[in-house]
Amino acid sequence: MTASNTSPAxxxxxxxxxxxxxxxxxxxxxxxxxxxxxxxASLSCADLFVFLYTRFLRVGxxxxxxxxxxxxxxxxxxxxxxxxxxxxxLGWIPIERLQNHLKTNDFIYWHxxxxxxxxxxxxxxxxxxxxxxxxxxxxxxxxxxxxxxVVVTGDGELDEGSVWEALLVAAAYRLDNLVIVVDRNHFQxxxxxxxxxxxxxxxxKFEAFGxxxxxxxxxxxAQMEAAFSRLxxxxxxxxxxxxxxxxxxxxxxxxxxxxRWFCNFTHxxxxxxxxxxxxxxxxxxxxxxxxxx
Amino acid sequence: xxxxxxxxxxxxxDERIIVMTAENRAVLRELPxxxxxxxxxxxxxxQTMIGAAAGLALRGRIPICHALxxxxxxxxxxxxRTDVGIAHLPVKLSSWIAGFLSEANGPxxxxxxxxxxxxxxPGMTVFCPADEADMLTMLPxxxxxxxxxxxRLIVRKTDYTHAPFEIGKxxxxxxxxxITLLVYGLLFEEARQAVRLLExxxxxxxxxxxxxxxxxxxxxxVRAAQTSKRLITIEDHLLTGGLYSIVAEVLLKHRxxxxxxxxxxxxxxxxxALLPDVLAHEGFTAEHIARRITLPAWV
Numbered sequence: 001m002t003a004s005n006t007s008p009a010x011x012x013x014x015x016x017x018x019x020x021x022x023x024x025x026x027x028x029x030x031x032x033x034x035x036x037x038x039x040x041a042s043l044s045c046a047d048l049f050v051f052l053y054t055r056f057l058r059v060g061x062x063x064x065x066x067x068x069x070x071x072x073x074x075x076x077x078x079x080x081x082x083x084x085x086x087x088x089x090l091g092w093i094p095i096e097r098l099q100n101h102l103k104t105n106d107f108i109y110w111h112x113x114x115x116x117x118x119x120x121x122x123x124x125x126x127x128x129x130x131x132x133x134x135x136x137x138x139x140x141x142x143x144x145x146x147x148x149x150v151v152v153t154g155d156g157e158l159d160e161g162s163v164w165e166a167l168l169v170a171a172a173y174r175l176d177n178l179v180i181v182v183d184r185n186h187f188q189x190x191x192x193x194x195x196x197x198x199x200x201x202x203x204x205k206f207e208a209f210g211x212x213x214x215x216x217x218x219x220x221x222a223q224m225e226a227a228f229s230r231l232x233x234x235x236x237x238x239x240x241x242x243x244x245x246x247x248x249x250x251x252x253x254x255x256x257x258x259x260r261w262f263c264n265f266t267h268x269x270x271x272x273x274x275x276x277x278x279x280x281x282x283x284x285x286x287x288x289x290x291x292x293x
Numbered sequence: 294x295x296x297x298x299x300x301x302x303x304x305x306x307d308e309r310i311i312v313m314t315a316e317n318r319a320v321l322r323e324l325p326x327x328x329x330x331x332x333x334x335x336x337x338x339x340q341t342m343i344g345a346a347a348g349l350a351l352r353g354r355i356p357i358c359h360a361l362x363x364x365x366x367x368x369x370x371x372x373x374r375t376d377v378g379i380a381h382l383p384v385k386l387s388s389w390i391a392g393f394l395s396e397a398n399g400p401x402x403x404x405x406x407x408x409x410x411x412x413x414x415p416g417m418t419v420f421c422p423a424d425e426a427d428m429l430t431m432l433p434x435x436x437x438x439x440x441x442x443x444x445r446l447i448v449r450k451t452d453y454t455h456a457p458f459e460i461g462k463x464x465x466x467x468x469x470x471x472i473t474l475l476v477y478g479l480l481f482e483e484a485r486q487a488v489r490l491l492e493x494x495x496x497x498x499x500x501x502x503x504x505x506x507x508x509x510x511x512x513x514x515v516r517a518a519q520t521s522k523r524l525i526t527i528e529d530h531l532l533t534g535g536l537y538s539i540v541a542e543v544l545l546k547h548r549x550x551x552x553x554x555x556x557x558x559x560x561x562x563x564x565x566a567l568l569p570d571v572l573a574h575e576g577f578t579a580e581h582i583a584r585r586i587t588l589p590a591w592v
Contacts, residue, residue, distance in 0.1 A: 067352070114380070121351065125375050131341045132376055135348020135356075142330050162372075165341045172336070 010054045014221040020089055021050045022277070025250045027085035027098055029265075029273050035102040036264025037110060038078040040254060044185035044218070044245040045079050045152065049086040051224045052150065052181075061092040061117055070147050071120050071136055075129035076154035076183060077111045080119075084108060087118045127160025129153075130180065134166050137178040148231065150179045156188030159197050164209060167238065171210025176232035180211070180240045183218065185247040189261050206240040218243025253282040259289035294429055296448060297321055300357060303436060304328055310436070311349050315339045315360040317389060320448070339369040346384045347376035355383050355436060362391035362404030366443070370410060377441045378414040384441050386411075391445040392478055392529035393563065393571050400562040409534020411443040412507040418442045418460065419507040423481030424451040427504060431458045451482045455502070463510035469499030472586065473521040475514070477503040477536060480527050483572065486579030491586070503536060514543045518551035522589050525554050527582060532557040552589055556582060 012020065024046045032039040053059070057070045074083055081101075088095045093116060100106030107113035111124030123129055133151040140147050153163060170178050184202070186193055193199050203213040212233035216223040224243075233239045247261075248254040251273050254263065265273065265287050272283035297320055304310040305327070312324055313333045325332045335342045339360055346356035358365065365388055366373060377384045390396075391404040412419045418440045422428035425448045435442045438460060456464050466485070476484040481502055491498045499521055501513055517524055526537040537555035544551050556577070563575050572578045576585055 121347075121376075122379055125371060128344055128372065128376055131344020131372070132348040132351070134341065135345030135350075136352055137348075138333065138345060139349050139352035139354060162340050162344070165338045166344065169335045169338060169341050169345070173333075 012054045014225075017047075017050050017054060017221050020054070021047050022250075023089050024050055024082060024085040025277055026274060027088065027095075028081045029251070029270055029277065031081045031085075031098065031101050032263045032273075033265045033267055033270050036262060037081045037101070038261060039081075039263035040187070040247040040257070040260050041076065041079040041154065041183070041185065042082040043249045043251065044247045045076075045183040045243075046082045046085070046249070047219045047221065048152065048181065048183065048224070048243055048245070049082050051221055051228070053086050053090055055221075055225065056228045057150065058147065059118070064117055067143075068145060068147055071133065071149045073120055073123070073129040073133045073136075073149065073151045074112050075123055075133075075151050076126065076157050077123035079154075079183070080110070080112045083112065083118070084116065087116070092118045126154070126157040127162035130163050130166035130170075133178055134170050134173075134175065137170065137175040138173060140177055141173070141175065148177050148179060150181055152181045152183060155182055155184045155186065155193050155199060155202075158182070158199055158202075159188070167206070167209040167211060170238045174236040175238050176234070176236055178238040179231060180206075180238065182240065182242045183245055184242050185245045186256070187247045187258060187261070191258055202242055203240075206242075210237060211240045212237045213240045213242065215242040215244065218245035219249060251277050251283075253285060264288065295425070296428065296446065297323060299429055299432055300324065301327055303433065304331060307355070309353060309355045311346075311354045311356045313342050313346055313356050313358045315342045315364065317360045320389070321359060339364045340372045343369040343372035343384070344376050347372075347380060347382050350377075350382035350384050351380070355385065357385045357387055357436065359387040359389065361402065362388040362395070362407055362445070363402050365389075366404065366407055366410060373411075374414050378417055381416045382441060383439050385436055386441075386443045388443060388445050393568060393575075393577070394447070394479060395565075396568050396571060397565045399565045403562050405529065405558055405562065406531050406534060407443070407445065408506055408528075408530050408536070409538070412534070412539075414441075416440060417507065418505075420505055421445040421477035422447055422504055423455070423476075423478065423502045424449055424453065426450070426453070427455045427458075427481075427502070430455050431504060434458055434460055445478055447479055449479055449482070451485075453482075453485065458504065461505050461508035461510060463513040464502035464504055465513055466500040466502060467498075468517075469521055470497040471521065472496065472523045472525060472588070473499030473501060473517040474525045474527055474582075475501045475503050475517065475536060475540060476527040477506060478529060480529055480577055483577055483579045483582055484527050487582040487586075490579060490583040496588075506536065506539060509539055509543065511543045511547070514540055515547050515549060518544060518549050523552040523554060525556060525586055527556045527577070529563075529577065530557055532559045554587060556585060
């Protein structure tokens with residue numbers, strides 16, 4: 001194992017991670033205008049990405065093609081603003097590049113594109129990357145590698161049968177280098193998961209599919225640290241981390257709201273939401289809700 | 294040499310080759326002990342097989358995905374299109390019992406729109422060898438190509454000795470001034486016999502094995518259209534999107550008018566039965582083909 005493979009790149013404190021996550025959320029809000037983006041789902045997993053890229057993943061812009069790097073696969077796809085903002089804050093891409101959002105001169109749109117350094121694979125169609133991650137994890141095992149494959153899924157995404165199909169196979173092949181992280185923000189696109197296709201009890205479902213499961217607060221860096229440092233949870237089993245999160249986290253006026261999925265705010269609303277993010281009064285929002293994308 | 298032996302030799306010489314199947318290992322049964330961990334059976338889970346194949350290809354592998362045609366591409370179509378197609382990964386789809394080869398399985402198992410669906414994916418290549426020898430001639434080049442590929446497998450033997458294979462080239466068996474038969478897959482042999490019958494009527498008949506359907510040999514089609522009075526497309530595929538459509542697209546692109554008669558399945562599945570009976574019932578034996586060809590008035 002190479003030295004760069006033994007630990008994540010940074011030694012951020014949790015306070016520093018919180019500051020980093022705050023800046024990531026600022027970027028997400030700034031991307032939520034002039035066409036907009038999937039704001040709520042991006043805000044829910046911002047802390048997870050900040051943690052993963054600073055404290056867990058053995059990755060870096062200098063080792064994009066290193067076969068011994070860890071893999072992060074963004075299966076839920078539409079939360080890509082959180083990923084791009086994290087990559088920008090950590091220097092993988094210039095921060096100014098986020099201004100190319102939805103422009104034809106770049107590939108920064110509503111779902112991940114592999115032209116962006118750090119995006120291992122495209123997504124957008126739900127339920128794909130558990131299978132793709134399975135293939136990557138299989139190859140790592142074949143080669144005797146130590147790298148880990150983290151697949152971030154949504155919770156609504158768990159409706160897709162292909163997620164469970166891939167888990168069956170991953171368990172059969174004893175892929176303990178595969179980690180499924182569920183951004184459990186309790187919403188599908190426009191409704192609460194439990195009001196439409198209930199997922200709970202969720203951990204036992206994964207356990208029944210041969211996975212070892214931990215459930216944490218997906219906004220608590222200490223809990224993330226504790227869970228991710230113990231991977232794999234069981235030898236020979238894929239690991240699952242159910243991260244309970246809040247859709248729209250950090251911005252109370254859009255937190256946990258069914259009608260704030262895809263957001264296309266006015267510039268004034270974005271400014272008000274940024275103030276709200278920093279603890280000022282809630283923004284008064286009049287822009288369209290339940291935007292269909 | 295056969296399909297399994299070719300895979301075995303190729304895989305033993307090339308560590309990149311991974312053989313995958315969705316529990317269709319009957320014709321691959323000797324491979325697991327030989328290939329060890331490079332033989333991956335995901336169970337009856339075609340979409341997972343394709344997604345995992347994409348992941349393996351991202352790591353530099355060349356997965357050969359062997360499964361029954363309808364489940365390989367219909368069940369997993371979105372995974373083929375989205376994971377293999379968009380990323381343009383060298384995943385090789387080995388399609389078992391496509392077309393009439395599903396015999397008595399019934400419509401659930403009839404892959405008769407496979408060419409249409411596969412060629413619709415940007416960058417996907419599509420191959421339909423005429424017989425086992427043709428397939429064994431073609432597969433090494435297909436597997437060596439960096440492109441994703443769909444291959445209608447065929448293990449039926451004929452006594453025809455095929456020319457070397459080149460991706461994008463048809464095999465012109467013979468040229469004819471009156472009509473030219475364009476055919477692929479298992480109907481090649483029936484078409485070859487139909488040529489003999491038509492020649493007995495003093496017709497000058499051409500025959501082309503359209504083994505590479507995408508990329509297709511446009512020049513071979515154009516030349517046949519310019520030298521024959523009528524083209525006949527013959528395929529165990531729906532009329533929509535298969536060889537007839539390909540020929541129509543090529544002729545339009547080259548601004549050529551031609552007289553083209555399709556022999557294909559029109560808006561229906563075929564009647565399930567053993568292959569000889571399917572051919573007879575559906576009108577695709579050599580005799581039926583010869584009889585169904587209508588001749589232009591000037592012949």
